[in-house]
Amino acid sequence: MTFNIHSTDDNSKARTGVITTDHGEIKTPIFMPVGTIATVKSVHQRELLNDIKADIILGNTYHLYLRPETDILQKAGGLHQFMNWSKNILTDSGGYQVYSLSERRKISEDGVKFKSHIDGSMHWFSPENVMDTQRLIGADIMMAFDECTPYPCDYNYAKRSMHMTHRWLERCITRFNATDDLYGHQQHLFPIVQGSTYKDLRKESAQYIADKDLPGNAIGGLSVGEPNDEMYEMTDVVTDVLPKDKPRYLMGVGTPIDLLENIALGIDMFDCVMPTRNARNGMIFTSQGSINIKNLKWKTDFSPLDSDGTTWVDHDYSRAYVRHLFTVNELLAKQICSIHNLGFYLKLVRQAAQHIQDGDFMSWKTMMVNQMQNRL
Amino acid sequence: MTFNIHSTDDNSKARTGVITTDHGEIKTPIFMPVGTIATVKSVHQRELLNDIKADIILGNTYHLYLRPETDILQKAGGLHQFMNWSKNILTDSGGYQVYSLSERRKISEDGVKFKSHIDGSMHWFSPENVMDTQRLIGADIMMAFDECTPYPCDYNYAKRSMHMTHRWLERCITRFNATDDLYGHQQHLFPIVQGSTYKDLRKESAQYIADKDLPGNAIGGLSVGEPNDEMYEMTDVVTDVLPKDKPRYLMGVGTPIDLLENIALGIDMFDCVMPTRNARNGMIFTSQGSINIKNLKWKTDFSPLDSDGTTWVDHDYSRAYVRHLFTVNELLAKQICSIHNLGFYLKLVRQAAQHIQDGDFMSWKTMMVNQMQNRL
Numbered sequence: 001m002t003f004n005i006h007s008t009d010d011n012s013k014a015r016t017g018v019i020t021t022d023h024g025e026i027k028t029p030i031f032m033p034v035g036t037i038a039t040v041k042s043v044h045q046r047e048l049l050n051d052i053k054a055d056i057i058l059g060n061t062y063h064l065y066l067r068p069e070t071d072i073l074q075k076a077g078g079l080h081q082f083m084n085w086s087k088n089i090l091t092d093s094g095g096y097q098v099y100s101l102s103e104r105r106k107i108s109e110d111g112v113k114f115k116s117h118i119d120g121s122m123h124w125f126s127p128e129n130v131m132d133t134q135r136l137i138g139a140d141i142m143m144a145f146d147e148c149t150p151y152p153c154d155y156n157y158a159k160r161s162m163h164m165t166h167r168w169l170e171r172c173i174t175r176f177n178a179t180d181d182l183y184g185h186q187q188h189l190f191p192i193v194q195g196s197t198y199k200d201l202r203k204e205s206a207q208y209i210a211d212k213d214l215p216g217n218a219i220g221g222l223s224v225g226e227p228n229d230e231m232y233e234m235t236d237v238v239t240d241v242l243p244k245d246k247p248r249y250l251m252g253v254g255t256p257i258d259l260l261e262n263i264a265l266g267i268d269m270f271d272c273v274m275p276t277r278n279a280r281n282g283m284i285f286t287s288q289g290s291i292n293i294k295n296l297k298w299k300t301d302f303s304p305l306d307s308d309g310t311t312w313v314d315h316d317y318s319r320a321y322v323r324h325l326f327t328v329n330e331l332l333a334k335q336i337c338s339i340h341n342l343g344f345y346l347k348l349v350r351q352a353a354q355h356i357q358d359g360d361f362m363s364w365k366t367m368m369v370n371q372m373q374n375r376l
Numbered sequence: 377m378t379f380n381i382h383s384t385d386d387n388s389k390a391r392t393g394v395i396t397t398d399h400g401e402i403k404t405p406i407f408m409p410v411g412t413i414a415t416v417k418s419v420h421q422r423e424l425l426n427d428i429k430a431d432i433i434l435g436n437t438y439h440l441y442l443r444p445e446t447d448i449l450q451k452a453g454g455l456h457q458f459m460n461w462s463k464n465i466l467t468d469s470g471g472y473q474v475y476s477l478s479e480r481r482k483i484s485e486d487g488v489k490f491k492s493h494i495d496g497s498m499h500w501f502s503p504e505n506v507m508d509t510q511r512l513i514g515a516d517i518m519m520a521f522d523e524c525t526p527y528p529c530d531y532n533y534a535k536r537s538m539h540m541t542h543r544w545l546e547r548c549i550t551r552f553n554a555t556d557d558l559y560g561h562q563q564h565l566f567p568i569v570q571g572s573t574y575k576d577l578r579k580e581s582a583q584y585i586a587d588k589d590l591p592g593n594a595i596g597g598l599s600v601g602e603p604n605d606e607m608y609e610m611t612d613v614v615t616d617v618l619p620k621d622k623p624r625y626l627m628g629v630g631t632p633i634d635l636l637e638n639i640a641l642g643i644d645m646f647d648c649v650m651p652t653r654n655a656r657n658g659m660i661f662t663s664q665g666s667i668n669i670k671n672l673k674w675k676t677d678f679s680p681l682d683s684d685g686t687t688w689v690d691h692d693y694s695r696a697y698v699r700h701l702f703t704v705n706e707l708l709a710k711q712i713c714s715i716h717n718l719g720f721y722l723k724l725v726r727q728a729a730q731h732i733q734d735g736d737f738m739s740w741k742t743m744m745v746n747q748m749q750n751r752l
Binding site for chain 1: 413414415417418419420421422443444448451452453457458459460675676678688689692693694696697700701703704706707708710711712
């Protein structure tokens with residue numbers, strides 16, 4: 001993997017660049033659509049490629065491990081082959097999903113024992129077997145196994161947890177180095193900064209992580225309920241420590257505004273279920289603000305879904321038509337809005353890159369943040 | 377509307393032709409995907425046009441009347457504009473849906489009083505207002521308002537009902553002729569042959585309908601539970617009476633085998649929810665037989681969904697992958713199989729046309745019917 005920085009912003013920590021892997025180029029800043037369980041919900045792979053223009057998607061190790069199960073993916077020749085996706089895939093480590101199981105899991109130094117949300121069967125994740133699973137999935141970018149602490153989190157718990165995440169990282173690296181790429185393309189490991197909302201812990205974790213000299217670095221444990229300002233503060237602290245010449249990935253973030261604010265703080269990579277989940281509920285994002293397309297006000301609005309939109313659905317379908325589809329509970333409603341929202345997110349990061357290159361990123365960001373706060 | 381017959385089969389009543397309307401050519405025999413409520417379920421209009429290559433789709437007057445309601449369609453400039461579909465649309469008259477409401481409707485000479493399946497509100501359909509509604513929808517082909525009798529049906533009831541359908545047809549024609557096309561394209565009215573499963577009634581009805589000299593003729597009241605042989609027998613009787621130089625439409629039919637059998641009996645047009653409904657349940661049609669893609673046997677079958685398939689989904693996705701999507705209840709499963717099944721139906725009628733032209737339709741049909749009976 002290489003990461004070449006193409007331009008940096010004079011007025012913020014924002015930068016543009018290109019990550020190159022065996023599955024092609026990823027222009028940063030990038031948003032990664034979430035393909036939880038070998039599908040970005042209601043979107044065809046062809047649409048991700050040609051319409052949304054995603055360079056990379058994310059898969060969830062926890063979900064893929066449970067279904068279709070790793071042996072199926074191995075027999076298929078990895079997740080790329082299984083789902084017919086020829087560009088990059090990043091897999092999380094399952095740490096976040098296991099954290100979400102709350103009462104259904106028990107964390108110890110060795111790893112995590114948890115109950116499947118599907119059938120209650122018992123399973124075991126450790127730093128070692130999570131590396132093995134991601135090897136078998138065939139992700140281009142694998143994530144270290146971490147504990148994602150809740151918000152709010154007691155200082156001492158956050159500190160102990162962070163240190164355990166660091167020890168788990170050592171075990172991940174050892175296992176990663178002891179195992180091979182399986183499908184003819186190189187795999188890469190990213191470590192994860194933890195430390196809850198404590199600056200000193202975040203700095204310590206970022207320094208620890210940075211010292212491992214892995215090809216990219218991630219920030220976890222944010223977007224778990226803390227106020228936005230606290231998220232931005234933690235990002236700011238961490239990106240001051242993480243090396244400039246490696247991509248920085250802020251996990252599970254966020255709203256369109258969160259993306260722009262964190263790009264200004266030096267983040268290069270994002271993922272979030274928000275564009276697809278909200279789409280399925282009729283909430284669409286536009287450069288002028290967000291829209292609840294189910295609202296009565298769109299009943300006879302025959303204008304395009306988003307006249308500034310970048311995907312064909314924005315012009316093929318009217319607001320009144322998409323509202324009708326939600327009213328009658330038709331699947332096409334979810335399909336249209338998912339393509340729209342992902343198209344909007346990917347366009348937003350491409351626009352950010354352009355403005356960083358043009359040198360007016362911060363003034364553009366201020367204008368966009370202001371506009372995107374509207375509810376139309 | 378024009379209908380030009382291009383070729384006829386020496387060994388059956390099969391023929392190929394082209395219907396031309398203001399929304400373009402419809403090559404016959406044709407299958408019309410059902411777009412109940414301004415959407416062919418889970419399929420984009422672009423996919424209908426480019427991948428499935430549908431020349432015409434069907435809309436349901438009953439459903440469109442209730443939602444989005446006719447005034448919305450009128451404000452949109454008709455259903456074509458509302459759903460962004462530039463090719464042909466045929467609407468049924470609501471007769472079949474009203475018949476399906478059974479306990480929720482009361483039929484009289486004047487028309488039908490019925491309760492909405494959505495909110496129980498009372499509504500009224502008459503030959504006159506159903507013409508008005510289809511005018512407002514803007515269908516290229518409008519259907520006369522009829523009573524669809526159940527199977528089995530008492531002879532005297534079938535006879536009385538048929539005569540009422542005939543009287544209703546007179547009222548439809550009067551109203552149709554007294555009203556104008558609304559959106560700049562010409563609309564056309566097809567009458568419907570009834571008569572249940574009684575040959576004498578079917579002959580009488582076909583003669584009555586034929587005498588109206590409308591641009592096409594339909595056969596209703598079949599595919600309502602009668603054995604296949606009885607359906608074919610009725611079709612055979614009716615197509616002997618209906619004029620050769622007008623398109624013949626067999627309403628609500630059917631399986632791929634039904635299509636081929638009825639093409640042999642001189643039918644030119646079909647519609648059915650089967651390809652899309654079955655798709656959503658994981659049942660796909662292929663030239664080698666039908667497949668329940670949810671079955672365990674496909675778990676590690678990484679071959680294409682349908683190697684003989686005509687749409688891109690057939691080659692982009694494997695059987696194991698589509699099975700996985702059904703197992704985890706992902707929307708993409710329904711989307712893939714809907715495109716596949718509609719693509720298969722449209723390919724089947726195009727193949728039938730080719731074999732009619734080539735003069736080997738009946739031997740090809742025998743081979744295909746034999747193959748398609750398989751369950752893979």
